[in-house]
Structure formats: structure tokens, C-alpha cells
Amino acid sequence: MSPRATKFLLGIAAPVLALVTAFAITSLVLIAAGDPAGEVWGQILSVPETRKLTNIINNATVLYLSGLAVAIGFRMNLFNIGVDGQYRVGAFVAAVVAGEAWLPGYLNTLLAVAAAILCGAAWAGIAGLLRATRGVSEVISTIMLNFIATSLVAFFLRKAAVRVEGSNSLGTKVIPEGSRIPSFSIGSGPGTEVYGFLFVAIFAGFAFWFVLNKTRFGFDLRATGQSTTAAVANGISVKKMTILAMLISGGVAGLVGLPILFGSAYSYGSTFQSGLGFAGIAIALLGRNNPIGIAIGALLFSFLNEQSNALQILVGVSPDIVAITQGVIVLTVVISYEIVRRYGVRLEQQHVAQALASEAPPPPGGPSSAEPEEVRA
Amino acid sequence: MSSSAPAPAPEDQRSIAVRLRGIGKRFPGVIANDDVNIDVKRGTIHAIVGENGAGKSTLMKILYGVQPPDSGTIEINGEVVTLSSPADAIRAGVGMVFQHFMLADNFTVLENVVLGAEKLHGVGAAARAEIMRISDAYGLDVEPDRLVEELGVGARQRVEILKVLFRGARIIILDEPTAVLVPHEVDELFTNLRGLKEEGLSVIFISHKLDEVLSVAEEITVIRRGTTVKTVDPAGVTARQLAELMVGSELPSPSTETSTVTDEVLLSVQHLGLPSPEGRPLLNDISFDIHRGEILGIAGVEGNGQAELVEAIMGMRHGVTGSVRLSGTDLSHVSTRDRRESGIGYIPEDRQRHGLLLDSPLWENRILGHQGRPPSVKHGLIDKRGARTDTQRIIEQYDVRTPGPDVLARALSGGNQQKLIVGREMSGDPILLIASHPTRGVDVGAQAAIWDHIKDARRKGLAVLLISADLDELIGLSDRIEVILRGRLVGAFDPGDVTPEQLGSAMTGAGDPA
Known part of the structure; x- marks a missing residue:
């Protein structure tokens, strides 16, 4: 082979x-x-209908961005647990900016997306800065920042919120129609609208691959992730890379909530979907920090979620x-x-040994008498 | 074949402590051992020498029960034994002292020795008495109540030996025991080993330091490519002949040809200092120049500031005072990357930690440290094709034994990893080459090749800073040798008329006026 x-x-x-x-x-x-294990699997592994498929794709889009954000950290050996907080901050700020509609139409959308990226990056940047300058573990600091983000967003939500009529829930101003990101339909009938943000997610995946594998910056990032000692000896500033990696990870995290915001919710409220950041960790692991792998992982998780919805009713x-x-x-x-x-490394070492053995002169297969050297005393 | 040894007439069967016959061990695709035959006589020190990867470690793992052999027999004291675990080996009286010590730092010597062997003499007075008995009997001089973390390397090694004796071993395997020791500790170790031998114990001594082997062993078995080549009497061979048996070919020596030194200064280091929070500075007022075409060797006992000196020149340390000028340009305040790109090639001391990305393919390792320059980078983008082509060039020019540039660096042997690094660092037209222990842990064949490349660099007009613990290498390659002691340069020597002994005494501060 x-x-x-x-x-x-x-x-x-x-x-x-x-x-x-x-x-x-x-x-x-x-x-x-x-x-009944059989019935459960029968239900989960059944072919989803178009409406469910739409949900699967939409949720996977969100999870994909979350997985990418975590994977950027992983590539640099940083464990960004804070995607959860970062996407809340990003989505909230985007919702406020888009809701205020300072600019017309899609300019408003662009401004809001940029604000989400910047705020997500800044929130993660705090952890990066702490790590680079004070040696604080990013695991600890991002967990803490998650709590702070949750409270902070809840606090500001009260300030920025408008009460939706006939409901108890709080939310930011609804995004004007001209600034929403249009969906496209993959079937007929209601509930088959896929987020237009899907294309942004695909682009983000491509950019992830390109930057990491094709640019000098990506090389430095991967090198630092593999061995900080080798990075230092070869002229890579580990501190700089730490801060940059956290900023980019946080920037992508800022995008996580936006497909929902611009595609279906149109405002950030107290019921906005939570827990997306943690799912991203699992998906990045499953997808091996590889953009295609993360996509498959996101689809799988989304598939499992969607297919399990009916379990209670159908199978109990x-x-x-x-x-x-x-x-x-x-x-x-x-x-x-x-x-x-480990198996792969062993296989490769054997492969190398084999390749070298076959190109070297015939190995000493026979008895050692085949070696006629005499020691001259 | 062992009968070809110029030993006295075959002795009684019972005088053989370990007899290995036809030992073979295969891993898929690799023959680690093949038809190994060794007789270790009781009450002798028997050395086993061979290049890295010759199969010494596998053989010792077999003898210590870590791996079963595929073929062949092991006889201990005349009885055929099957060793399927180290516990079996210990029961048969075989003990092993590993190269990397396996001691708990925060335990006392006594606690370390009884750990895992509590059943033998308990953990109290009886154990202590036994430890003292062994220590006195073999002159090991251990103090049972000292914490291991307070002990020096030599003392730790004696604790390891005592551990083995405490468990009742009569046959002791030492794997590269001198690799971690300074010269006087080596002498002490050898005194201890001779003590063991006189008490009738058998010592199997694995090494690739030939001079040491010649001075301590009674018999030397040479292993090459997994099989025993010859067993010789140290009185009848020279280190050079042994090395030739190990490599199977004529050996080059490191000696330099005619001087190529010019009077153009390429590297000028002035008043370099590096304060340490613990008091004595790590580097203290170090000044030297290296000229075009000159190799400056730095000799010193490890830990006297060599590593810090290199890292200070490379810009990897904070708080360095003084100046570093390369070809007239002041580099004192620029980053490591800028220093590298202004023409420093760097062969780091620890190639696996500082020189390579072990889990990346060779062509990515070619880029490392050269991210800013062609042929591996074009317009800020990684040029995979360029990097691969250039890696292929290094593989051919520097004789890196690998199936191709897509192999992970981890899969190569140490010598081949080092040759790749040397090839990489010679790329991009450096004007200064810093070589820190360039041949440490590489086999004799790769060593000769690396020496050639360093001489080549000198011929091409590079300035070379060579740091090495191998005095022969320093004397053979350098145009000038500076000795470093406690962070200061304490004396300059002309390699033309200095002996290793003179260097050695300068390195330890003995007979030094300063």
C-alpha cells in the first residue's frame, strides 16, 4: 500500500x-x-426528512464555527475553553449594533459582523495576554471569563433590551429586514430555509486551512504548537504567537452566534441558544483540528441532536x-x-527501516563468520 | 566466534556467568538482533560496544527480561533460563542500571533502595544495616538518610547500583553509565566497578566511549548491525581499531588541514554578561572574536555557561549585557529571527527539543528557522515544492538516510536527524555557524560526516563557534580553544600543542592561576 x-x-x-x-x-x-436499544438506534439512524435536514445543516453551521474557533487554539497547544463566553459577547454586541442600524442595509450587517469578531477577539485576547505576560493558564482564565461574559451580557441586556410585546422575554432591538442575511431553500414548504451564513462558515473553513498550511504565519503557529523550545530556538516569538492565536480564535468565536442572529432570531434575548462553545471543543477533537474533519464532526453532532428529538414521543x-x-x-x-x-509512528519507523535496509548492502543475515575483519594488535 | 578472543584457554563451564547463544530478535521490517553470541565470565567486567542502533539496547532488554528473544538461549550460571519479565531476571540474579536514573527525588536513599523490595529486609533497621553492609563492602559510600535530590549525579548512580545489589544481583548491566558523568566521577565509578568485580560479581558495561571501555573492561564484544562481530582483549587493540570494528570501515579523524584563518573578524563578542537571580552570574564578561575561516572551540565541564553563551549569542536569553557584532552589524538588541537571518546557522545542543519538529515531515523541518527566506517561502507563502526539492538536495548532499522528504523527523535515527539539521543550517549562506555538541549521541559514521561538514564550513570562509564535551573533537577541529569555567573564559589554548589532560585541568580550575 x-x-x-x-x-x-x-x-x-x-x-x-x-x-x-x-x-x-x-x-x-x-x-x-x-x-429498547434497537428501536432507539432505528430512530436515530433513520434517514432525516428535508425539514430535519435543514435543521441539521443550520445547527451544524453554528457548531462548525465553534469547532474552528477551538481548533485554532488547539493547533497552537492552547485550550480555549472560552469560546462560550466569546460567542456570547460577540453575538450580543452584533445584535445591539445591527439593531441600532446606524448604517443602511448590508453595511449595517458588515459593521455588526466586524463588531462581533472584534469583541470576541478582545475577550479571548485577555486570556492570551495573561498567558503571554503573566503565565496564567488559558484554561483557567477562559473559564473565568466565561462566567464574567455571561453576567456581563445579562447585565447589559437589561440596559439595551426592549420588551417584546405580549412576552416576558427580553431582547435587543430587532434587526431591520434589510440587514438580515437571506436564507435559501433546499426543499419545498416551510422549515426548509438554510442560513445564508453557511457560506461564511465554509469560507472560514477554507481560510483556516489556507492560513495554517500555506502561510508563514500558520507555519509559525503550528511549529509553536508542536514545540515551544524549537520555536524559540528558530526565531519564533512564542508570546506574540500566543496572543495572536487567542485573538484569532476569539474572532472566529465571535461569529458562532451570528447565523442564528441574522438567520432566524434577529435579536439577542435571554433565550438565545447557549452551550455552543463547549460543543465546539468536542467537535474540534473529533475533527482532528482539520477543517473537513470539523465539518463532519459538526454535521454528526447536529444529526444526533436532531434525530433524538422525537425519541421521547416515538420510543419513550x-x-x-x-x-x-x-x-x-x-x-x-x-x-x-x-x-x-502511536501505531502510525511505529509503522513509519518500520517503513523507514525497511526502505533503508533494502537500499543498503545486503544485511548480515548469515553467521558472523561472514565478517572477516581481523584485529591487528 | 567468541572463541576467536585472545583469551586464556577455555575455562570450566561454571566460570561463565552469562552465556548468550544465537540470540535473535526481529521487529517487523527490522532485524534488531541476529545470532548474538556472548560469554561473560564470572568476576569480570565485560564491555559491549557498538554504534547507536547497533542493537545493544535490544540485547540488554532481552537479558533483563523486558522483551523475549525470538530465537537463541540465555544461560545464567550454566542453567538455561527463560526471562519473561524483569522480576524473573532479578530472581536469576541479573540487575540493570539504566542510563536515566529511576529514583524518587523527594525520598531518602534508604527509601529509594527499599522501594519495591520491602519484602527482603523490611524498611527499617534491617534494611539500613543491609545497605550499610553493601555500601561498605563495595566502597559505594552512600548515606542512607540523605535526600536523593541533594545528591550529585555520581552519587545517584551509586544509589542505583546499590539498589541492584540490594535485590541480590550478581550480574549487573550498566547502560551507558558514563554518559552523565564528569571525568573524575567516571574514575570513581570505575573504582566501584573494579570493587564489584573483585567480590566475584560480573559487570556488563555498555558504552560507545572507546577509551573508557579499553581502560576498564577485561573483554570487549563489538556489536554491529545487530550481530556480534568479535570479542577482543583490550590489551591487544586500540580505540581506533575498535571503532573500525564498530563501523566496519576506515575511520576519518577530526584533525584539521592547513589553516584558513584570515584576519577579518566576523563575530565579535564583547563583555557578554548574564546575571543570575541566584548570585553568581551565568556569564561573566566574556569577550572573543572569531575570524573568517576560523573555528573557535569552547571547552568546559557541562553547566559552566556554554549553553547560556550560545543562547545569549542567539538572542534567546533575556537580560544579556554586552555586545554581539556579526560582520560589523550590531546584533545585541535584535530578535532571534533577525539574528538568524543576518547569517547565523545554529546547530543546537538538544536537536530534538530545539532543532526539530519531530511530528512534522522533513520538508517542514527544512523550513523551520528559515521561514523568511527562499527556497521554502515565496511571497510570504509556504512553498511546499521548493522546500521539498531543497530537502531532497540536503538528503543527497548530506547523506541523510531516509526514504524521502515526507517522512516524519521522529522516524529518523539521531545521526540522520543531526545531518539534516547540519544541512539545513548550512543552507542560506550563513557567515557564522554555531555548533553545539554537534556529534553528541550520533554514531561514528555520522560523526565523521559531521566533522567533514564543519571543516567544509571553515574552508568556505565561515566563522565557526564549536562547543563540545569531546576534547578530541575540540582539539582536532579547532583553530583556537577557549576554556569556560563558571561563566568566564579562563584560558586560551593552541590545539596544536595542548593535550586533553591540560585542557581537563583548566576545565576544572586545577592549576589555573585565575
């Missing part, structure tokens, strides 16, 4: 191994609880069972990647 094919197969082996294990463990949980099992599956996937993914990675 060619090395390229081997690499590809090894790349697929890890997530497949992880998924199979996760499904097996979930089934065990179902069986232990006395639930709580849809929370897929949360177990998703949780287990994160664990098995980490383990199976490590197993496959």
Missing part, C-alpha cells in the same frame, strides 16, 4: 473506532436501563441519551487518536 493511502486509512480509522466504541457504550447504557426514551453518546465520543476520540497515532 502506498504511504499516502496508509496515511488516509489511519486518518479514518481513529474516528471510526471512536464512533463504534461510543455507540457500543451507549447501547450498553440503554440495555442496562431496560430501554429521553433524548438526553445522545448527550451520553456525544460525551463518550469525546473520550473515545482522544483515546483512539492516541492509539492510532
